[in-house]
Amino acid sequence: MKRSWSIDRKFWPLLITVSLFVLLYIYGIIQYRGFSSPQVFFNLLVDNAFLMITSIGMTFVILSGGIDLSVGAVIAFTGVLSAWLLNHFGLSPAIVIPLMLLMGVVFGATMGAIIEFFKVQPFIVTLAGMFFARGMSFVISTQAQTISDPFYRTIGLYRIHLWGKSFISANVVIVAIVLIAAIYLAHFTRFGRTVYAIGGNEQSALLMGLPVRRTKILIYTLNGFCSTLAGVVFSIYMLSGHGLYVSGLELDAIASVVIGGTQLTGGVGYVIGTVFGVLIQGLIQTIIMFQGTLSSWWTKIAVGALTLIFIGVQSIIYSSKRKRMASAQRVATATTTAPAAPATAGD
Amino acid sequence: MNDNTGWWARLRRTGIFWPLVALSLVFLFNLIFSPQFFRLEIKDGHLFGSLVDVLNRGSPLMLVAIGMTAVIATAGVDLSVGAVIAISAATVTVLIGSVTGESQTPMWIAILAALGASLLAGAWNGLLVSRARIQPMVATLVLMVAGRGIAQLITNGQIITIYYEPFFFIGGGYLLGLPFPVFIVAGVFAFAWFMTRRTAIGLFIESVGTNASSSFHSGINEKNIKLVIYAFCGLCAGFAGLIISSNLKSADANNAGLQIELDGILAVVIGGTLMSGGRFSLAGSILGALLVQSVSTTIYSLGVPPEVVQVVKAVVVLTVVLLYSDVVKNGLDKLSQRQGVPS
Known part of the structure; x- marks a missing residue:
């Protein structure tokens, strides 16, 4: 019943992520001139919206214990297909976007x-989905297609000015809406709790009577929707x-x-942790850009190393948690079986 | 009749039955739609033709598939093979150098260094999987992302072209009328087959793949088995990197072996090795790799735009995976039982 003021262990990875982001940002500000401009931060959002x-x-997919390797290909395919539909058929964006x-x-x-x-x-199926989407985009066109639709151009070049000279693009607003919806979905709905339950233990989720099948299909549907929106x-x-755009994005x-x-x-x-995950990757890229002499492939190495460190941190945190739970369980079973022992001895 | 069903049943039980069926279907398709596929010619004492092409072009994929089979048999996966190919290609080309027709370091040292680097990369994966207990997919994902960066560092971000003639033999040379890469594949395959089928290692791999912790308790050093297997997979990718760089006479850290990990996994899955680990079939994987390559070659020779290859691959993967899935298998079993067909 006692409530300690220390932060729950389950928040540790999130906390580490956020502090890493803050530390990297402070490092950037100290190290490079012009890094403190608010636009640097807003550019992180603008450039990484998708x-x-x-x-x-x-x-959501990973929370449920699955994986989806098709997202990058689907994003590229969406781009090619919408450019094709807009340019060759003169379809209105009001039709193209909902169609996408x-x-x-449907794909998800x-x-x-x-x-x-x-x-x-899921690994194999989404791999096939990845091949399919990439292949289809080349079937439609092997060359880059420019989108000249006035609606896309207006939205794309529109700048929402905040204060001073800093601005964000309309895409950032879409991200904000998606983020709020996702947080609501993950933490405040029955669907979200089922996703966590499936990821924790699918068998128990099934035995608890949760709609595992429906939810799993819905998760991939949701991810399909998110990747086309992206x-x-x-x-x-x-x-x-x-x-050829965004190859390897699934890994990012x-x-x-x-x-x-x-x-x-x-x-x-x-869900909010993921936002910081994206921001950290963007920040590494920005720092390498500001640094000037380091080549951009250092981003790949840094992101790889960081991913590794985080997996390491997680496994340490969760394995110690498991140990504590196991020992607690041993104590619990010991106390429950203790009174039973004399009774059997009496018989 | 009884005898007939006997060998039929035996063949069906072997792992290579379905891949053989699939490969025959592709060949049958070619027989009908593009008979020139089977034409073999001898020019300058070398064998030429689409079939030789499939063997030649498919050799990096076959090498990757051999390594990948072993890894998947331990219930793992290696996504970094493409990046390791890039590292191997980068190492060998940098050491040979691009200045003149001369090699800057003796070729055998350059080749050994490239293979050593790949072995090291594979061992790194193995360490992460066996000692740090990271899921194989993620552990190798790290090298997949970072590996291309490392290859870029080795080549200093440039596409290095080489002009050293003897090195071209590895990818483009002919021996006894057959392309030299075929012999590399044969050598690696023979080694892998011997190690897994004539020593206990194959049994250990299957045991680790079926249940790692019970293997550990029955005295198999599960960690070292995994370590060695991942290192071997890296080495296979290293050989593939040598062939690719020799073929292209250059090393492109961004594109060497791009997406070959997917083809490799595809080949292994078609070959009948389950992604969940355990029993594996090296011969099946080779057939799988040949199938993937002949599908590509068929599509090219039909004059269909090469972009379609990926779509076709996607459909093939999905069909194969669905055919192998328990749902379909059980359904087929029920069907054959109802009809009273002896299986």
Whole structure:
């Protein structure tokens, strides 16, 4: 019953992520001139809006103990397909954008259904989805297509001025809406709790009578939706579409989720952590850019190393937690069996 | 009749039955739609033709598939093979150098260094998986992301072109009328087959893949088995890197072996090795790799735009995986029982 004022261990990974972000930011401000400009921070949001959205979707998948490798390909495909539809058919964005989102929903639901009904590992199914989406975008066009639609251009070039000279793009507003919706979904709905339950232990979730099948399909559907939304946001940001764009993005998304403190085996983590995971990756990129002499491939190495460190930290935290739980259980069973012992002896 | 069902049942039981069926289907398709696929010619004492092409172009994939089979058999996966290929290619080209037709370091040292680097990269994966207890997918993901960065560091961010003639033999040379890479694959395969089927190591691998902790309790050094297997997988990727860099006469840290990890996994899965570990089939994986390569070659020779290859691969993976899934298997079993077909 006693409440200690120390922070619950479950918040530790999140706390480490946030403090790492703050420390990196302070390092940047001390080290480089112009880093303290608020625009540096807002650029993190502007440049990583699509990654943020798709990583948020990925968080749900990983929380449930699954994985989705198709997100990068789906984003590229969305870009190519919408550019094609806009340019060649002169379709209105009012049709194209909902169509793209619908496609994401169908794509995600199909993969989820295959994973669930055929009991195939998500890894393989989404790998096939990745091949499919990348291939289809090259089937549509092998060259980069510029989007000249006035609506896309207006939105893409629109600047929301905050204070001083700093601004954000319209995409950041979409991210904010997605983030709020995701936090609500993960922490305040029955769906969210089921996702955590499945990630914790699918068998127990099933035995508890939770709608495991439906929820798992819904998770992939949600992620399909998020990745096409990210695709729309990305095509607004780039104002073009190409099948080669964002190759390897799925790894960035997974890294963001892991750096954000979500456990890869599922069941533990927070949506807000993922946001910081993305921000840290963006920050590393920015610092390397400010540094000037380091090449951009150091970003890859740094992100890889960071992912590793975070997995290490997580496994230390959770293994010590498991040990404590195990010892607590031993004590509990010892106390319950103790009174029973004399009774059997009496017989 | 009885005899007939006997060998049929035996063949069906072996791991390579379904991959053989799939490969025959692709060949049958070619027989009908592009018969020139089977044409073999001898030019300058070398064998030429689409079939030789499949063997030649598919050799890096076959090498990767051999290593990947062993890793998947331990219930793991190695996503870093593409990056390791890049590292190996970068190492060998940097050591040989791009200045003149001369090699800056003796070629055998350059090759050994590249293989050593790949072995080291694989061992690093193995350490993360066996000692740090990180899920294989993630542990190798790290090297997949960081490995290309390392390769970039080795080449200093440039695409290095080499002009040293003897090195080209590895990827482009011919021996006894066959492309030299085929012999590398044969050598690695023979080694892997001998180690897994003529020594106890194969049994240990299957045991670790089926249940790592019970293997540990029955006295198998589960950690070292995993370590060695990941290192071996790195070495296989290293050989593939040598072939690719020799073929392209250059090392491109960004694109060497790009997405080969997916093809490798595809080959292994088609070959009948389950992703959940345990029993594995090296021959099946080789057939799987050949299947993947012949699908690509078929598509090219049909004049279909090469972009379609990925879509076709996706459909093939999905079909194969669904065919192997328990749901379909059980359904088929029920069906054959109802009809009274002896299986």
